[in-house]
Amino acid sequence: MSLSNKNILLGVTGGIAAYKSAEIVRGLVKKGAGVRVVMTESAMRFITPLTLAVLSKNQVNTGLWEGDQERIDHVSISSGSDLFLIAPATANTLGKIAHGLADNLLTNLFLTFKGPVVVCPSMNSNMYLHPAVQANLEILRQRGVHIIAPAVGELACGVEGVGRMPAPEAIVMEVETLLMKRAKLSGKKILITAGPTREFFDAVRFISNPSSGKMGYAIAEAAARRGADVVLVSGPSLLPKPAGVRLVNVVTAEEMNEAVMSNLKDVDAAIMAAAVSDYRPVGRYPEKLKKGEEKISNDLERTPDILENAGKRKNGFLLVGFAAETEGLLENAREKMLRKNCDMMVGNLVNSSRSGFESDENEVMVISKKKDTVDKLPLMSKRQAAERIMDKIIEEMGLD
Numbered sequence: 001m002s003l004s005n006k007n008i009l010l011g012v013t014g015g016i017a018a019y020k021s022a023e024i025v026r027g028l029v030k031k032g033a034g035v036r037v038v039m040t041e042s043a044m045r046f047i048t049p050l051t052l053a054v055l056s057k058n059q060v061n062t063g064l065w066e067g068d069q070e071r072i073d074h075v076s077i078s079s080g081s082d083l084f085l086i087a088p089a090t091a092n093t094l095g096k097i098a099h100g101l102a103d104n105l106l107t108n109l110f111l112t113f114k115g116p117v118v119v120c121p122s123m124n125s126n127m128y129l130h131p132a133v134q135a136n137l138e139i140l141r142q143r144g145v146h147i148i149a150p151a152v153g154e155l156a157c158g159v160e161g162v163g164r165m166p167a168p169e170a171i172v173m174e175v176e177t178l179l180m181k182r183a184k185l186s187g188k189k190i191l192i193t194a195g196p197t198r199e200f201f202d203a204v205r206f207i208s209n210p211s212s213g214k215m216g217y218a219i220a221e222a223a224a225r226r227g228a229d230v231v232l233v234s235g236p237s238l239l240p241k242p243a244g245v246r247l248v249n250v251v252t253a254e255e256m257n258e259a260v261m262s263n264l265k266d267v268d269a270a271i272m273a274a275a276v277s278d279y280r281p282v283g284r285y286p287e288k289l290k291k292g293e294e295k296i297s298n299d300l301e302r303t304p305d306i307l308e309n310a311g312k313r314k315n316g317f318l319l320v321g322f323a324a325e326t327e328g329l330l331e332n333a334r335e336k337m338l339r340k341n342c343d344m345m346v347g348n349l350v351n352s353s354r355s356g357f358e359s360d361e362n363e364v365m366v367i368s369k370k371k372d373t374v375d376k377l378p379l380m381s382k383r384q385a386a387e388r389i390m391d392k393i394i395e396e397m398g399l400d
């Protein structure tokens with residue numbers, strides 16, 4: 001059974017979909033998981049603890065003040081669990097866990113639990129789409145909480161819209177996939193670069209590009225979720241540090257090169273998603289240049305070629321390059337892969353309005369040297385693309 005030896009802590013909150021939690025328990029138990037349920041006061045208005053206790057074959061905990069004082073239940077219940085699933089997750093509970101409030105057993109356990117957390121928001125669509133709820137979900141997502149998006153359909157309140165909790169079987173399947181994926185990269189060290197670099201020509205002005213870092217950060221998140229020890233070397237980016245990742249901030253191509261070279265030792269894979277400036281101004285004025293001459297000039301010189309340098313130092317790790325092109329994508333990406341001694345290349349066109357530098361979406365192709373294959377992925381969110389790219393990298397590393 002796929003979930004034998006796995007223990008799942010299931011938190012049930014007071015949404016109308018709480019009745020579906022019985023099916024979630026059954027689904028998890030059927031796959032061999034041990035299930036422990038905690039419920040909020042409101043959840044007990046929708047489904048009885050007895051039902052979930054019978055199905056989970058375990059005691060159900062509902063209150064902070066119940067139980068044996070010596071065991072300190074508000075902390076100990078979650079220890080030994082491999083994953084904390086909150087389904088359904090009400091707007092109220094999402095708000096509390098996003099802000100660290102801990103006024104019931106479930107929210108206390110959220111703060112004590114160190115493993116992966118999955119939440120299934122489920123509510124009326126106006127509630128779900130409210131900026132406050134969306135902001136709370138964003139906070140949780142940035143902290144590494146896995147969110148199973150609600151489905152669109154007829155809601156219990158009679159209206160059509162987004163907010164329905166997905167079918168219990170789909171939730172069980174997602175939990176299963178997540179636990180299986182998590183193990184894939186444990187013990188592996190992965191170095192990722194992201195964002196632009198800045199090459200200054202005076203004290204305040206620089207040559208750069210519009211890279212936001214979104215693609216590289218999404219890959220770092222995807223690798224960390226799979227259990228990898230991730231070092232993210234990032235040029236200037238406004239994005240928050242992804243959960244569970246070691247972040248090294250750099251500004252110039254020279255600094256990025258140094259950070260990459262000093263972290264390459266004992267990596268299992270290096271994924272170079274940064275948009276590095278190929279050239280930098282030769283002269284750098286120490287102060288801000290004053291407006292004066294009609295024309296001024298400054299020569300440009302090559303910056304270190306980080307991908308090429310990593311390719312020269314390859315000692316068994318997998319090297320993945322990125323090729324952002326405005327034309328001839330496949331030919332250019334393939335040629336770059338061979339020239340720079342890469343094992344894989346992710347190519348994307350950067351002159352489309354929906355895909356590329358600053359966009360939230362990307363349309364990429366993944367080229368493998370060993371397999372001699374090109375996988376063209378459709379336009380999708382950078383987060384989804386990151387998951388697919390990581391799947392391919394894991395396959396290439398022989399870890400699937």
Ligand SMILES: Cc1cc2nc3c(=O)[nH]c(=O)nc-3n(C[C@H](O)[C@H](O)[C@H](O)COP(=O)(O)O)c2cc1C
Pocket residue numbers: 012013014015016017040041042043089090091092093122123124127
């Ligand atoms: C009939 C009824 C149905 C409700 N359904 C939902 C729901 O589906 N999602 C939700 O976020 N809140 C729902 N609520 C509101 C929550 O029960 C309420 O916010 C409660 O404080 C949640 O507590 P908890 O998060 O501690 O479980 C519903 C309330 C009622 C009375």
